[in-house]
Amino acid sequence: MKASAFVYPWDVNGDPEAAARIASLGVEQVTLATAYHSTRALTPRHPLHRIVTAEYAAVLHPTDDRWEGRALRPYAAGDWAPGDAYGEAAAALADAGLEVHTWVVLAHNSRMGAEHPHTSVVNAYGDRYPWAPCIAQPATRAYLIDLAAEAAVRPGARGTELESLGWYGLQHLHAHDKTGGVPLGDAGMYLMALCFCPTCREGYGEQGLDADALAAAVRDALEPLWHGVPDDGGWAGVEKLLGSETAAATRAWRDETARTLQETAIRAVRAAAPDGFRILLHADPVTYHVGANAGVDPAHILSVADGVVVPCTGGPALLTPFAETRKDAVLAANLTVVSGMGGSPGTLTTDMARAQELGATEIRLYHAGLASDADLEAVRSALTRT
Template identity: 30%
Template sequence: TVCLHNTRLGMLHPQAVTRNAFGDANYYNLCPSHPDARAYVRALVADVTHSYRPDRIELESPSFMGFAHEYHHEKDGVGLTPEDDFLLSLCFCPSCLARAAGAGIDGEAARKRVGQWIVETCERAVPERRFPDFPASGLDAFLPWPELHAYLIWRFEPVTSLVAELREVAHPATKVVIIDLKDGWLGGCDLAALGKVCDGAILCAYDMQAGDVASLMAAGRATLGSEKFLGAGYRLFYPEMAAPDILAAKVKPALAPDVDGINFYNYGLVPAARLDWIGGALPV
């Protein structure tokens, strides 16, 4: 179930979308801090789970989204670095600033810092890394700027509390799991915190080799604990999955006993002939 990734609703309700440090709207991303966006997703999850009683509902994008996310005719002539993309994705909409202020966080100071850095990026003749180790360095890269670091830590709260509300409104018999990425913290997802308020997670093993998938699953299980659902998500896109044996090798780590399920994305976007590879990658 797609939660906050909705360009149509964003265009119809621009007051409810994420906005960067300059107030520019990201119409594809409803903001997890905005009351109307939260009410919409609660109603969606309640309707689906109470009307159809699925065994499990999977929450896609209940969070902040990246800047480079296929906006119409998207172009980058600047040469944005990974940290630039992250900074441009940060939301400073009125709802975020008000919610952060309620938690004692100076979001306006963070907004000014981010805006200054983005301006500097756009004034350079060629790209220059501000944080060469980003995103591997995580949020620790921002520790020298306390107001910004505090805002980035606070950013987990709207996402975690929204997922908690979705678990509350969902039918009790339906498990609620999130779909997350290896670096989900970029979008405000704290897997440990989310695991405490929902029933588990599907971790996307996109662009990963088999060894990396094994590490991702091990880390996910350690974070979620033994009682929560843990699934692996794969894309069937070419050239990421260029042959049946490549798919089988990457899927193999997810066949471990402590992994509860496997998702393949997306049946509607790949040739039927490639779907046949799935059978060979799974045990009979």
């Protein structure tokens, strides 16, 4: 199977050995960040630094004039990725014989939420999630669509992987995160992800729901969970807490909002891209799930995208709904190979084989820049044997 490693520009720029080292792993491709959220990252082999602090969500390339006069526009990166950091890294990686695809993070932007708080998801208690732009709002949707088209189609790129192209919720590793004290479960997380900004309130009304009554119902449904009563899990748990008709109406609004955004963004990327450009979405096959791997309907997303990247570090089961939907789609199994972040590079050979059995056509390795030397050696050994 074709293998690709995730990489940041700062892993490569300033390190003359980085591109060759990544190529020596046995990967044919790299998925190189071109728009990325705030992060603090190790660079354990870089000759000039060991820690990179990306202070806010930014594009890692120059932007064009499509953003002139717009309130919502991408932020240029600071000194962690100045100028055309993506382009510089892409050139070095291509010179090492690697095929370069872009990696674009979309609806995940804490700085935008801080500077434009009206753009954020608002939960049933009135709390804003500044890291989570509400994808129902027209101006936010326009921003995300244009960002996808610009950041995905960079010179020389052969394809793109779009992350966070859907709803975001409570799940987010915020600075010094302290949200794990009460186990809300799958159903509780869905209720905490429901947005009550003005646009979403109107959307619920279109589904026959009164937004104030719905917010009150959500708060009532969550109350037992705050006291430690476990939910029943899955969509059945949501229906039990909220009522099946009300739950279905909220999901209808959110599913349609996400689907139309995904369709429009992918269409915009295709319009900007050369022939043969591949578009993949980081995806979860359960539509009500939120986060970096957007919840999608497999049949729908594989009718508009060329394939999906699916989280498989905890096992490859999420591949099955996609594999059963469209046999010729790209189905990339995303495996964490950083042992300090819960990955298991020592079992990579077995993990790849299990993923292939369930339909994976390609492998994604997270993450070549973050992994230790021992982790990279395990990857190199596994890819050499396959």
